[in-house]
Amino acid sequence: MVDEADGQDAGSEASGACVDPAAVALALGGASRTEADGFLKKQAALIDDQRHHLREQFKQLRLNIWQQRMGVLLRAATAVGLGISGALGVMVWGAAHAQGLVIERPVIAILQFKPGNARSIRRNSGMKLKSCFKGGVAAAFIVCGAAGAALAQGPIPINDPPAPASVPGHLAKAAQIAGKNSFASLLAYEGLWCMGPTENREAVFALADANYAMPPEKWFDNLYFIGKPFVGAYILKTSAGLVMWDTLDNPKEAETMLLPGMKQLGLDPKDIKLIILTHGHFDHFGGAKYMQDTYHTPVAESQVDWDLMAAYKADGSDAHPYPPTKDRVLADGEDVKVGDATIHIVLTPGHSPGTVSSIVPVKDNGKTIMMAMWGGTAYPGTKAALDQMGDSMDKFKAAVAKYNAVGFLNTHPRAFYLRERLAAHDPKAPNPLVIGNADMQASVGVMRECLDNMKDWYGAMGKN
Numbered sequence: 314m315v316d317e318a319d320g321q322d323a324g325s326e327a328s329g330a331c332v333d334p335a336a337v338a339l340a341l342g343g344a345s346r347t348e349a350d351g352f353l354k355k356q357a358a359l360i361d362d363q364r365h366h367l368r369e370q371f372k373q374l375r376l377n378i379w380q381q382r383m384g385v386l387l388r389a390a391t392a393v394g395l396g397i398s399g400a401l402g403v404m405v406w407g408a409a410h411a412q413g414l415v416i417e418r419p420v421i422a423i424l425q426f427k428p429g430n431a432r433s434i435r436r437n438s439g440m441k442l443k444s445c446f447k448g449g450v451a452a453a454f455i456v457c458g459a460a461g462a463a464l465a466q467g468p469i470p471i472n473d474p475p476a477p478a479s480v481p482g483h484l485a486k487a488a489q490i491a492g493k494n495s496f497a498s499l500l501a502y503e504g505l506w507c508m509g510p511t512e513n514r515e516a517v518f519a520l521a522d523a524n525y526a527m528p529p530e531k532w533f534d535n536l537y538f539i540g541k542p543f544v545g546a547y548i549l550k551t552s553a554g555l556v557m558w559d560t561l562d563n564p565k566e567a568e569t570m571l572l573p574g575m576k577q578l579g580l581d582p583k584d585i586k587l588i589i590l591t592h593g594h595f596d597h598f599g600g601a602k603y604m605q606d607t608y609h610t611p612v613a614e615s616q617v618d619w620d621l622m623a624a625y626k627a628d629g630s631d632a633h634p635y636p637p638t639k640d641r642v643l644a645d646g647e648d649v650k651v652g653d654a655t656i657h658i659v660l661t662p663g664h665s666p667g668t669v670s671s672i673v674p675v676k677d678n679g680k681t682i683m684m685a686m687w688g689g690t691a692y693p694g695t696k697a698a699l700d701q702m703g704d705s706m707d708k709f710k711a712a713v714a715k716y717n718a719v720g721f722l723n724t725h726p727r728a729f730y731l732r733e734r735l736a737a738h739d740p741k742a743p744n745p746l747v748i749g750n751a752d753m754q755a756s757v758g759v760m761r762e763c764l765d766n767m768k769d770w771y772g773a774m775g776k777n
């Protein structure tokens with residue numbers, strides 16, 4: 314097992330990445346030192362590129378958040394302005410009445426005109442000075458109330474408390490853990506894991522445009538991603554059929570995204586031997602029952618999250634889909650064998666009480682490498698669950714070391730900028746998701762430090 318600090322001494326000057334070229338040479342199937350150096354150099358350039366790309370994205374994200382804040386301020390100002398002008402209007406109107414001027418008379422006369430009723434119009438529109446103020450105040454309340462209600466429909470403003478004093482220390486520690494490891498540095502300096510609570514959630518979830526269908530994608534020789542930029546399903550092709558992780562939000566998405574995506578990729582849903590659910594939240598299990606009902610696909614999940622799904626208040630709507638029925642329970646440390654693939658199961662509770670992470674063998678240009686699928690994404694709502702997630706990160710890091718995992722996967726791909734990194738990818742260059750084991754361990758170490766940082770934020774927010 315490589316300690317985080319070890320990451321710093323083995324780095325090659327040329328690549329700027331802190332990976333041992335000898336280890337890379339071995340990982341490349343016995344390549345020469347020069348080849349390994351070349352590989353590292355290319356990958357460092359690629360990562361620099363990605364980092365630039367991500368920095369731009371973050372700039373945009375921050376800009377969006379500021380625009381939201383400004384939008385809220387602007388609307389609040391408009392509401393107050395409308396209230397004041399409404400009040401002034403009523404007061405002017407009332408004052409005019411007190412002076413015996415019925416300034417709206419022409420309008421009333423037009424609306425109520427009948428030959429001979431001019432006198433009753435005059436009587437009905439009379440008003441005393443005192444009531445004009447009452448009317449003004451009432452108008453201000455009504456206009457401000459209506460504008461306030463309209464405001465409440467808008468985006469939620471950022472309302473994090475001031476950052477706890479310990480935050481800079483955590484960020485410095487995260488950077489130290491990252492060392493010269495490129496992806497770990499990216500997570501430490503720019504990643505969503507170390508952001509404050511609201512920005513973190515924005516970065517994982519609130520990209521409003523991320524919830525649309527996208528063309529299915531092939532990420533490795535035998536690994537596919539189908540769904541939406543926000544959340545999706547992975548399919549691994551083995552010698553004995555397919556394994557699927559997660560199933561999108563609901564039966565409708567399974568039918569209209571998952572199946573057409575598979576067809577487009579030339580994959581037959583009847584060949585799915587097992588569905589592994591990363592956890593018991595509906596955006597992961599939503600399409601599972603459909604697959605069970607339609608193709609009799611067996612579904613696997615940890616016992617704790619089977620219980621979580623059983624307690625889920627489903628009504629069969631798209632927003633509250635029925636969970637699947639229990640086919641198989643996944644145990645911690647279990648090896649799931651399908652054809653030539655052995656998937657190592659690591660239970661990593663925290664995001665949900667029984668989150669399932671997987672170490673997945675994928676083929677990258679014909680060579681089998683291990684990818685680590687972190688099962689849960691967003692930080693949980695309580696400090697206790699956050700503690701549990703921290704322990705799970707330590708456990709995940711040990712599994713990453715044990716099985717020599719060289720890259721992240723996640724069914725919310727934004728958590729590790731997976732699609733962004735692939736998009737910046739030259740198809741002839743090595744797969745940018747492969748970052749090497751030292752960088753993986755450093756990255757999980759960074760995540761752990763970021764989690765401790767978030768724990769302090771929770772403290773500042775009074776969350777327990």
Ligand SMILES: [Zn+2]
Nearest residue numbers: 592594664690
């Ligand atoms: Zn979830």
